[in-house]
Amino acid sequence: MSPVFRRESEYTFKIYSNEEERLHIHVTHERCEAKYWLEPEVELAKNKKLVEKYADRFKEQFRQHVGKRIDD
Numbered sequence: 001m002s003p004v005f006r007r008e009s010e011y012t013f014k015i016y017s018n019e020e021e022r023l024h025i026h027v028t029h030e031r032c033e034a035k036y037w038l039e040p041e042v043e044l045a046k047n048k049k050l051v052e053k054y055a056d057r058f059k060e061q062f063r064q065h066v067g068k069r070i071d072d
Contacts, residue, residue: 002026 005025006013012028023038024045034047 002014002016004012004014010029014026014028015024016026025036025038027034027036035045037043037045
């Protein structure tokens, strides 16, 4: 069971009971989810891999949208 701690707008804040001991929260929005550490500071714990997976594509899309190279 995943207790829901809060719902705000379209976001749901919850935990997975038997995942791990380090304090963290999962934030879901539609079909997306991110995990944040709560200690020692609030920090994004997991969601990075998806960005890394598509990083080259995102860079190209950025360049096309802006109309120049990122390095300029």
